[in-house]
Amino acid sequence: MCFNYFHAIIILFLFSSCTTMRSRQLERVQEDNAVTRVSATINSLCFQDKNPQFLADINSSNFRVPSFQLEAIWENSFAQLKGSVVGPLGEEYSSFEVKGNKIDYTFHSESVSDNDALNQMTSVFAKIGSKNLRKFLCGSYAFEKLNEVDGIFTEVKTVDGNSFNSEINLAPISNKRQFITISTLVIDNNEVEVQSNLSLERKGLGYSLVMNSQFYYGPFSKESDVRVRWAGYALADNVYPTELTFKIGTDIYTINVTEYQ
Numbered sequence: 001m002c003f004n005y006f007h008a009i010i011i012l013f014l015f016s017s018c019t020t021m022r023s024r025q026l027e028r029v030q031e032d033n034a035v036t037r038v039s040a041t042i043n044s045l046c047f048q049d050k051n052p053q054f055l056a057d058i059n060s061s062n063f064r065v066p067s068f069q070l071e072a073i074w075e076n077s078f079a080q081l082k083g084s085v086v087g088p089l090g091e092e093y094s095s096f097e098v099k100g101n102k103i104d105y106t107f108h109s110e111s112v113s114d115n116d117a118l119n120q121m122t123s124v125f126a127k128i129g130s131k132n133l134r135k136f137l138c139g140s141y142a143f144e145k146l147n148e149v150d151g152i153f154t155e156v157k158t159v160d161g162n163s164f165n166s167e168i169n170l171a172p173i174s175n176k177r178q179f180i181t182i183s184t185l186v187i188d189n190n191e192v193e194v195q196s197n198l199s200l201e202r203k204g205l206g207y208s209l210v211m212n213s214q215f216y217y218g219p220f221s222k223e224s225d226v227r228v229r230w231a232g233y234a235l236a237d238n239v240y241p242t243e244l245t246f247k248i249g250t251d252i253y254t255i256n257v258t259e260y261q
Helices: 036-046 117-127 132-136 167-168
Strands: 026-028 055-059 068-074 079-088 091-100 104-109 152-160 162-165 176-187 190-203 206-216 226-234 239-248 249-261
Touching: 036 132, 036 152, 036 176, 036 190, 036 226, 036 239, 055 079, 055 117, 079 132, 091 117, 091 132, 104 117, 117 132, 117 239, 117 249, 132 176, 132 239
Parallel strands: none
Antiparallel strands: 026 152, 055 068, 055 249, 068 079, 079 091, 091 104, 152 162, 152 176, 176 190, 190 206, 206 226, 226 239, 239 249
């Protein structure tokens, strides 16, 4: 079953900086915290369905057309991702297949105006890998715990010699709460540390999440390489990704999810 989730499209031009966490004083979040429960829901549901699929609109300043539509499905226990890119008039521009960290793709349209941009985007997909792409779409990439340093934290700040927890301090003032997550992914046989600034806000029966992420100690660790923004909505028994944005150097690709399984 696919879920429709319509939202206002926000084109992201600036990513909040994820400065290295080593220079911050962090305090690990307790297990009964709302953000811990939300992360557990995201992790438990990410790989639950068999052969899940999604439908999304892709926008980029590199495209000659306003947007493309991306249709994709995972197969073989998430080891394989098959997708197609469709133009604004329904014409199929390209199809691709990601197996592990390898990609095969075919351009179907005679127009080559956007081939370089699509090639760059799908090449990043291949480097990330089929199974990890699922983690990026569902949001669990920010909560992977492979090493002891991984987890969800709040920053402890000091004012006039007194320490206080920034998340606790802001809670009575605002419904939006700020966290820091550190996770480790294995990408192309390399351990990659992902550091994210996470914003959590109570909305209705669930929580709205926005995560701005940067990579360290791996193939995407250079400042000019790849940054990621993920936005979504989580209920106690479901997760609705709404936006996944990749910043590749100076190029930005925003994937606005319209149907998700």
